[in-house]
Amino acid sequence: MLSISSDDFLLLLKGSLSINVNDFAALKVYRDYGDLFSVLVTTILTQNTSDKNAIKAFDVLSRKFKIKPEVFASISLDEIIEAIKSSGMYYRKSRTIKLISEAILRKFNGDFNSIFRLPLKDAREALLALPGIGRKTADVLLLMCGKMPTFPVDRHVERVSKRIGFVSMNATYEEIRSALMNFFRPENYLEAHLLLIALGRKYCKAKKPLCFECPIKNLCNYGLSGVGG
Numbered sequence: 562m563l564s565i566s567s568d569d570f571l572l573l574l575k576g577s578l579s580i581n582v583n584d585f586a587a588l589k590v591y592r593d594y595g596d597l598f599s600v601l602v603t604t605i606l607t608q609n610t611s612d613k614n615a616i617k618a619f620d621v622l623s624r625k626f627k628i629k630p631e632v633f634a635s636i637s638l639d640e641i642i643e644a645i646k647s648s649g650m651y652y653r654k655s656r657t658i659k660l661i662s663e664a665i666l667r668k669f670n671g672d673f674n675s676i677f678r679l680p681l682k683d684a685r686e687a688l689l690a691l692p693g694i695g696r697k698t699a700d701v702l703l704l705m706c707g708k709m710p711t712f713p714v715d716r717h718v719e720r721v722s723k724r725i726g727f728v729s730m731n732a733t734y735e736e737i738r739s740a741l742m743n744f745f746r747p748e749n750y751l752e753a754h755l756l757l758i759a760l761g762r763k764y765c766k767a768k769k770p771l772c773f774e775c776p777i778k779n780l781c782n783y784g785l786s787g788v789g790g
């Protein structure tokens with residue numbers, strides 16, 4: 562674990578990184594629509610593509626259809642495919658959107674927001690029981706829309722957490738989530754999540770991390786080892 566407080570760590574990150582809502586598809590859609598189901602559809606669209614592409618696909622989809630489970634449960638798969646083609650893997654994503662819509666109608670009677678009336682553990686389990694929803698998506702929805710204290714771990718958060726030394730290089734999703742939840746204060750989880758993603762995008766790139774320019778190079782296991790550029 563790091564030798565500085567989480568508040569000082571965040572200050573260091575904020576000195577070199579900024580959070581632009583338009584760079585985060587789920588955050589942007591939540592700001593613009595304020596609706597859990599819209600954010601869920603967006604997180605499906607972000608799979609294996611950039612946030613920019615996902616936002617583009619969501620814009621087309623929302624111009625054609627009302628983003629409601631009852632709409633996607635009733636229209637054909639081909640109609641969804643046609644609208645989200647720009648996001649890639651459109652057959653799989655369209656199928657997931659349709660299956661999830663049907664499951665939400667069945668399980669929540671269409672009132673998906675009722676999930677936030679459950680305790681965190683139950684709400685997380687209910688989300689994970691839906692088709693095509695993994696732990697990262699569930700945690701994004703719970704933190705971003707439900708303001709619940711959980712920490713989503715996407716590929717950037719995983720990579721930087723391992724390199725910095727929050728966890729070992731072979732840590733699991735739950736181990737990373739738990740280490741980050743212990744280090745940061747719950748009221749800072751969303752900001753910390755977004756800043757770690759921004760750090761991964763700008764400095765801690767997968768192939769060639771820019772350690773020399775990185776704001777936390779003096780705190781990071783990998784940066785101190787001198788392996789990075």
Ligand code: SF4
Nearest residue numbers: 765772775781783784
């Ligand atoms: S010092 Fe290098 S490895 Fe560490 S967080 Fe920064 S870019 Fe990543």
